[in-house]
Amino acid sequence: xxxxxxxxxxxxxxxxxxxxxxxxxxxxxxxxxxxxxxxxxxxxxxxxxxxxxxxxxxxxxxxxxxxxxxxxxxxxxxxxxxxxxxxxxxxxxxxxxxxxxxxxxxxxxxxxxxxxxxxxxxxxxxxxxxxxxxxxxxxxxxxxxxxxxxxxxxxxxxxxxxxxxxxxxxxxxxxxxxxxxxxxxxxxxxxxxxxxxxxxxxxxxxxxxxxxxxxxxxxxxxxxxxxxxxxxxxxxxxxxxxxxxxxxxxxxxxxxxxxxxxxxxxxxxxxxxxxxxxxxxxxxxxxxxxxxxxxxxxxxxx
Amino acid sequence: xxxxxxxxxxxxxxxxxxxxxxxxxxxxxxxxxxxxxxxxxxxxxxxxxxxxxxxxxxxxxxxxxxxxxxxxxxxxxxxxxxxxxxxxxxxxxxxxxxxxxxxxxxxxxxxxxxxxxxxxxxxxxxxxxxxxxxxxxxxxxxxxxxxxxxxxxxxxxxxxxxxxxxxxxxxxxxxxxxxxxxxxxxxxxxxxxxxxxxxxxxxxxxxxxxxxxxxxxxxxxxxxxxxxxxxxxxxxxxxxxxxxxxxxxxxxxxxxxxxxxxxxx
Numbered sequence: 225x226x227x228x229x230x231x232x233x234x235x236x237x238x239x240x241x242x243x244x245x246x247x248x249x250x251x252x253x254x255x256x257x258x259x260x261x262x263x264x265x266x267x268x269x270x271x272x273x274x275x276x277x278x279x280x281x282x283x284x285x286x287x288x289x290x291x292x293x294x295x296x297x298x299x300x301x302x303x304x305x306x307x308x309x310x311x312x313x314x315x316x317x318x319x320x321x322x323x324x325x326x327x328x329x330x331x332x333x334x335x336x337x338x339x340x341x342x343x344x345x346x347x348x349x350x351x352x353x354x355x356x357x358x359x360x361x362x363x364x365x366x367x368x369x370x371x372x373x374x375x376x377x378x379x380x381x382x383x384x385x386x387x388x389x390x391x392x393x394x395x396x397x398x399x400x401x402x403x404x405x406x407x408x409x410x411x412x413x414x415x416x417x418x419x420x421x422x423x424x425x426x427x428x429x430x431x432x433x434x435x436x437x438x439x440x441x442x443x444x445x446x447x448x449x450x451x452x453x454x455x456x457x458x459x460x461x462x463x464x465x466x467x468x469x470x471x472x473x474x475x476x477x478x479x480x481x482x483x484x485x486x487x488x489x490x491x492x493x494x495x496x497x498x499x500x501x502x503x504x505x506x507x508x509x510x511x512x513x514x515x516x517x518x519x520x521x522x523x524x525x526x
Numbered sequence: 527x528x529x530x531x532x533x534x535x536x537x538x539x540x541x542x543x544x545x546x547x548x549x550x551x552x553x554x555x556x557x558x559x560x561x562x563x564x565x566x567x568x569x570x571x572x573x574x575x576x577x578x579x580x581x582x583x584x585x586x587x588x589x590x591x592x593x594x595x596x597x598x599x600x601x602x603x604x605x606x607x608x609x610x611x612x613x614x615x616x617x618x619x620x621x622x623x624x625x626x627x628x629x630x631x632x633x634x635x636x637x638x639x640x641x642x643x644x645x646x647x648x649x650x651x652x653x654x655x656x657x658x659x660x661x662x663x664x665x666x667x668x669x670x671x672x673x674x675x676x677x678x679x680x681x682x683x684x685x686x687x688x689x690x691x692x693x694x695x696x697x698x699x700x701x702x703x704x705x706x707x708x709x710x711x712x713x714x715x716x717x718x719x720x721x722x723x724x725x726x727x728x729x730x731x732x733x734x735x736x737x738x739x740x741x742x743x744x745x746x747x748x749x750x751x752x753x754x755x756x757x758x759x760x761x762x763x764x765x766x767x768x769x770x771x772x773x774x775x776x777x778x779x780x781x782x783x784x785x786x787x788x789x790x791x
Contacts, residue, residue, distance in 0.1 A: 285595045291625055295595075298587030305584060397724075454582050457552065458564055474541030479584070480561075481551050486587040487560045490622045498558070501551050505544060512540035516533045523529050 241336040248345045251337070255349020259315050260356070268314065269357050272307035276300045276364045280372055289376050289398070293405050294489055296372055300365040301414050301485040304358065308422040309450060311357050316350045316429035317442035320521075324437060329526060339522050343430070347514055350426045358419055373406040413499045414485035420506035421482035425450060427513040428477075434521040453479035477509045559675070562586060563618040572615045581619075590619040594626065606638045610664070617672070624681045627672030631685060635665035635693045659697045665689060680720035684727050687713030691734055707737035725761045732769065745773040749785060 259265055279299035283292040323329040332342060377399050384395035429446040436442055456473060457480040463469035481502055488494050555561065563569055570578040577589050593616050600609035613630040620626060642648075642657035666689060673682045690710035695702050711734035718728045732747035748770045756763060767786065774784045781787045 282591075282595075285598070286591070287629070288625075291629075294587075294623075294625065295591045298591050302585040302588040451582060454584055455565075460552070461564070470545075471538065471542065474545055475537050476541075478548055478552070481548065481555070483561070483584045483586070486620065487558070487622065489587055490620065490624075492560065492622055493558060498551070498554050501547065501554070505547050505551060508544055508547075509540070512536065516536050519529060519533050519536070 241338060243338065243341065247337055247341045248348055251332075251342060251345020252348030252352060255319060255346050256352040256356070259319075259349060259353045262315075264314055265311060265353070265357075268307055268311050269360060272303055272357070272361050273364050275303045275307075276361060276368055279303075279368055283372065289402055290405065292376075293369075293372065293402070296368060297408075297411070297489045298486070300361075300368060301411070301418070301489070304361045304365065304415065305418045305421070305485065307361065308354055308358055308418055309425055312350065312354055312422040312425040313429050313443055313446045313450075315353050316346075316426050317433055317446070318439055319346045319350065319430070320433040321437045321439060321442065324526060333526070340518050343434070343518055343521050344514070347426065347430055350430070351423055354419065354422050354426065358415065358422075362415055369406050373402060376402050408488070410488045410494060413494055413496070414488045417482045417484050417499060417502050417506075420503050420510075421479060424477055424479075424506050424510045424513075427510040427517070431513050431517040431520070434517045434524065449476060450479060453477050456480060477506075481505065559622055562590075562620050562622070569615070569618070572611070573619075586619055590616050590623070590626070593619070601633065601637060604641055606641060609633060609638065613668070617668070621672075621675040624672075624676055624679060627669060627676070627682055628685050631665040631669040631672070631689060634668060635662050635689055639665070639693065662689075662693045662697055666694060680717040680723040680727060683713045683717035683720075684723070684730070687711070687717060687730065687734065691730070691737075695737075702737065704737070704739050707734050707739075710734040711738050711740070725759075728761070729765060729769075736773070741773060741777055745770070745777055745779075748773065752785065 276299070279296045282299055283295040286292050286295050320329075323332070329342075333339065380395050380398055380402075384391050387395075425446060428449055429442060432445045433442045436445075453476050456476055456478040459473055460470070460478075463473070484494055484499070484502070565578065565581055569581075573581070573589065573593065577592065581589050593612055597609055597612040597616070600606075600612060613626070613633060617623075617626045617630055639658045639661040642661060643654040645654060645657070648654040648657070666686075669682060669686050669689060673686060676682055687710045690706045690713065695706035695710070697703065698706070711731060714727065714731040714734050717723055718731045728751060732744040732751070735741075735744035735747060748766055751761065751766050752763075752770060754761065771786050773779075774786065
């Protein structure tokens with residue numbers, strides 16, 4: 225009798241255990257708890273919050289209210305995009321290798337937990353981490369905008385103090401314009417697409433970490449894929465007519481499609497239908513990549 | 527090996543399946559004029575390695591803002607050509623930003639224009655005037671590209687009108703140049719046709735018409751403004767009234783046809 229016939233493989237024994245969202249959720253919350261304790265996460269988040277706060281000072285180098293608000297929004301949304309991408313890569317890259325290295329994966333998979341649940345739990349935990357960090361950065365962004373708005377209104381009110389009624393009316397119009405620019409609901413679209421982009425990066429990093437145990441490899445490869453994805457639009461323009469090139473390019477997600485922040489800031493029309501399409505594209509890509517990660521992880525020798 | 531092939535097929539297949547959606551999003555981006563100049567070797571050389579990396583990372587807005595703020599130092603140092611090149615790069619990075627076209631042409635026509643006019647290196651006064659006119663023309667050409675990029679907002683039409691009204695109207699052998707005022711009127715008219723244009727834009731149109739030599743058309747335009755609903759349209763009605771009265775005198779409109787006939791003796 226062969227060994228494989230007598231000793232059931234983990235996947236064979238776990239086939240009898242049904243899929244449970246509850247277990248995925250427990251693993252996800254545990255992953256989040258572990259991740260927020262990491263110094264690298266706290267460091268990245270603090271860096272992000274500091275840069276968002278500094279946007280007020282950067283804006284002072286520019287002329288005019290609208291220009292200053294543009295600088296603040298560009299800086300804050302740029303920082304949110306970069307920091308969330310970094311958190312997605314660094315936060316996810318060590319999830320599976322550390323479980324294997326610390327041998328905690330054995331105790332988890334010895335329990336009635338399917339490998340897919342484990343992987344999905346890790347993915348869910350990373351997404352929670354992203355949401356948490358983005359909420360923190362968005363709150364800081366909101367605070368920065370509010371502070372700037374108040375300071376601009378105060379400045380305008382002082383400038384037009386004691387002026388004629390017509391001048392006062394003009395000041396009121398300017399104050400209204402500032403309020404409209406600050407309370408731009410379209411900024412939500414920029415943050416949403418950034419979140420989906422970061423989730424896609426999480427899925428890529430998870431896929432890489434299912435077959436690699438090197439932390440450097442797990443960080444470097446998703447970063448390179450991200451950069452390649454940012455250049456995909458240019459590559460498609462150059463080699464779009466070649467079928468073979470397009471087939472190769474099809475593997476890499478087009479991260480450039482998620483860049484809506486600039487256009488939203490410029491006051492361009494960004495319809496919800498377009499945002500929805502981008503979100504569907506990102507989520508569909510992420511789902512496929514997580515499935516691919518599962519296919520690798522379920523067959524991996526641990 | 528079989529599983530590796532399966533995974534490769536899965537990733538490739540998903541990419542191909544999602545290609546139509548991707549192309550649709552990309553086409554929509556092109557239609558809505560999102561983004562800006564492509565990252566080319568020329569652009570990389572113009573902005574430097576670090577900013578090119580930031581650009582590739584998707585931080586187009588920050589790069590443009592940084593370059594713009596940096597451009598102020600060229601202005602302070604009177605390095606006009608560097609400033610001009612910087613303005614061109616920034617506008618190429620974010621061609622949908624009204625601010626860069628607007629302030630860019632202002633730098634060229636007003637600041638650089640005055641800078642070269644009063645440059646002590648000029649051998650004659652005429653040389654300064656010639657150089658100033660060249661910068662006015664550069665500003666006009668630059669702004670025309672801005673209008674092409676952002677045709678759906680009033681801002682740059684007004685700015686172009688203002689450039690003709692204030693600067694190009696002096697650039698002829700015997701200023702004021704009527705042709706420039708006519709062009710200004712054309713652009714002010716376009717700007718005023720946008721519903722969100724501020725009230726002062728509507729007043730510039732008849733004013734430019736008058737300077738263009740079309741006093742009658744200007745009078746009709748002021749009258750059209752006057753007949754708008756005073757309770758719903760925000761306008762400085764005292765200015766409109768003053769201009770109408772002035773033109774009625776200038777055009778010698780008969781008293782019975784005037785909007786504001788003089789009081790009876």
